[in-house]
Amino acid sequence: MSNEKISTPSNGYFMLFLFFLLFIGSIAAIFITRVPWFGVLIFLCLFILPGFVLVNPNGSRVLLLFGEYKGTIKKNGLFWVNPFYTKQKISLRARNFDSERLKVNDKLGNPIIISTILVWRVSDTHKAAYDVDNYENFVRIQTDAAVRELASKYPYDNFADEGTDEDITLRSSMSEVNEALEKELEDRLDIAGIEVLESRIGYLAYANEIASAMLRRQQATAIVAARHKIVEGAVSMVEMALAELSRKQIITLDEERKAAMVSNLMVILCSDKDASPVINAGTLNT
Numbered sequence: 001m002s003n004e005k006i007s008t009p010s011n012g013y014f015m016l017f018l019f020f021l022l023f024i025g026s027i028a029a030i031f032i033t034r035v036p037w038f039g040v041l042i043f044l045c046l047f048i049l050p051g052f053v054l055v056n057p058n059g060s061r062v063l064l065l066f067g068e069y070k071g072t073i074k075k076n077g078l079f080w081v082n083p084f085y086t087k088q089k090i091s092l093r094a095r096n097f098d099s100e101r102l103k104v105n106d107k108l109g110n111p112i113i114i115s116t117i118l119v120w121r122v123s124d125t126h127k128a129a130y131d132v133d134n135y136e137n138f139v140r141i142q143t144d145a146a147v148r149e150l151a152s153k154y155p156y157d158n159f160a161d162e163g164t165d166e167d168i169t170l171r172s173s174m175s176e177v178n179e180a181l182e183k184e185l186e187d188r189l190d191i192a193g194i195e196v197l198e199s200r201i202g203y204l205a206y207a208n209e210i211a212s213a214m215l216r217r218q219q220a221t222a223i224v225a226a227r228h229k230i231v232e233g234a235v236s237m238v239e240m241a242l243a244e245l246s247r248k249q250i251i252t253l254d255e256e257r258k259a260a261m262v263s264n265l266m267v268i269l270c271s272d273k274d275a276s277p278v279i280n281a282g283t284l285n286t
Contacts, residue, residue: 004126007071012078111207124193
């Protein structure tokens with residue numbers, strides 16, 4: 001439950017006019033009448049002066065009187081309040097926070113480097129001023145804690161060969177991960193009256209000690225997948241070639257020659273290098 005109260009202070013321009021009127025009038029009265037008691041009016045002017053407060057756009061002033069919260073000024077302009085008020089300035093503008101790159105362990109225990117970009121602003125000035133010690137430092141610490149919590153819930157990537165086929169991963173499911181991060185930050189920062197406008201992963205990579213090994217693993221996985229596709233295509237092409245030769249009755253092959261032809265075609269189609277053609281002219285009898 002928010003305890004913030006919106007204060008409606010006096011018009012500052014009227015009090016400014018009254019200040020100059022009393023100040024100039026008291027000085028003129030002293031010179032004209034030679035009565036020093038008009039100096040009391042000068043003291044009254046000096047008492048009025050600390051009550052002026054200027055609130056810029058997307059700014060606010062939290063008012064405190066002898067330890068008691070009196071309200072918050074969010075309206076822009078020049079105002080006048082009780083001179084005994086303590087006036088704390090809190091900005092309501094949106095702010096960017098780029099967290100440090102943290103070394104954490106993902107769900108599978110792999111060390112990763114991760115950081116987040118957070119866009120936030122103060123929505124409840126009472127909570128920001130009095131429910132936490134320093135709301136800016138609170139945002140930094142809780143953001144780091146939320147990133148660590150998020151990284152421990154999801155793996156960096158899927159490893160289907162090890163039986164760890166996850167629906168959501170840090171690398172491939174950015175929308176779901178960012179949504180979970182934003183929800184985690186909202187729950188943590190609500191105590192300080194902070195509104196989370198946007199949050200997303202800013203940097204994500206394996207830690208240096210395993211980065212090269214994981215890169216080789218990803219390359220090996222890609223090579224195996226490519227080989228699988230090549231073999232599937234090669235088998236289909238050999239099957240089609242044998243069927244066409246048989247249908248058009250170009251040549252009659254026994255089982256042994258079919259096996260040799262299949263072997264040669266598979267070597268040619270699955271090889272990394274271009275095949276060198278060899279012309280078989282048959283057997284020459286002399």
